[in-house]
Amino acid sequence: MTAADTRVEDLLRELAPQVLGALMRRYDDFATAEDAVQEALIAAARQWPQRGLPDYPRGWLIQVASRRMTDQLRNEQARRRREDLVAARPVSDAVVSDTDDTLVLLFMCCHPALKPPAAIALTLRAVGGLSTAEIASAFLLPEATMAQRISRAKQKIKSSGIPFRLPSEAERPQRLRLVLHVLYLIFNEGYTATSGTALNRVELSTEAIRLARAAHRLLPAESEVAGLLxxxxxxxxxxxxxxxxxxxxxxxxxxxxxxxxxxxxxxxxxxxxxxxxxxxxxxxxxxxxxxxxxxxxxxxxxxDWPQILALYGVLERLSDNPMVTLNHAIAAAMVHGPTRGLAMLEPLADKLSGHHRLHAVRAHLLEMSGDHEEAVDQYRAAANRTTSMPERHYLMHRAAQLTAHAECPH
Known part of the structure; x- marks a missing residue:
């Protein structure tokens, strides 16, 4: 790929949600608009590296996508009424406004009507600009499965009648929490993949950071957006x-x-x-x-573990999450000793019984306390519960090291 191709690809990824937002605002048909935008992006990827960038790339994409969408609607005989309505609207410069609807699109993709897996897939597709194949590869799923997930998410949006607008003041706090949660899930999957042979899926963590930057640029006064970034x-x-x-x-x-x-x-x-x-x-x-x-x-x-311990105390008051308590226990062990940390793990036995992280943390604290035999059992239990091969290898290695140390202490 040449430098010109790379510049075009980066520009298209940045402009894709803006173009989709412009079409959504005009036509209010997510699935058809998304298809039209993809066709416009393909046309740009073919033409721009050879012919050079148009004077107004965003306007070029909106015009081409609008024409594609009008053509698609005209060809749908079952939707003749809408065809007549849309065909009567001339495609002119009026459709190309300076409004950036990326934030509206992000709120729509993270609507409460969608479950997190669907919201993640749709966000990466519509706002992130990733292809269905790229998203499927990142989550180790067949492309057909991911295509179905994205298609169902589009249909859910259509059937739910979700309006293409920013949420009201009353709705906004809850909706913004959902947006940030989806971006956080995307980043976490990229930084520590839940399954597979690679520890990282860089394309996901990079995309989450890019989207968080965009959200921060559009909502500079929202402290939690800045905090997430x-x-x-x-x-x-x-x-x-x-x-x-x-x-x-x-x-x-x-x-x-x-x-x-x-x-x-x-x-x-x-x-x-x-x-x-x-x-x-x-x-x-x-x-x-x-x-x-x-x-x-x-x-x-x-x-500075005392400062970290104090901050985890604040975090636990803000978020009733067993994973926070798990990390709080580690900080407590680093400040007050492993016995304190182990005691804090006891209430988590039921909440995180099947999660490898509980066993891994318990193993680490047992190792700190000198109980290597029990630590080995916990490292092995953690290894058996994770689907990430790098984590499994590390946990088995720790168990093997402690076993060897017990057999040959000197």
């Missing part, structure tokens, strides 16, 4: 040091911090420093602050 940047900064050359996992305490991305850390810290004093504090901001403390430490030994 800061959180993603501060975590993603550590990605270069998370694996060895062979793809095996490197835990945080053992990472080569010189490989962390200093620019992302600086950007994340600047964001969260500017955000925390203003407006209500939410869970994404607190998580960002916790990760800022980790990233600012020159070494694992220099980590």
């Amino acid at each position: 800061a959180l993603m940047l501060l975590i993603d900064a550590r990605r270069p040091a998370r694996t060895h050359a062979d793809g095996t996992l490197v835990p945080l305490a053992e990472q080569d911090r010189s490989r962390w991305d200093a620019d992302l850390i600086a950007e994340g810290i600047e964001l969260i420093t500017a955000t925390l004093p203003n407006g209500p504090t939410g869970p994404y901001q607190v998580q960002a602050a916790i990760n800022a403390v980790h990233d600012e430490a020159a070494s694992a030994r220099e980590t």
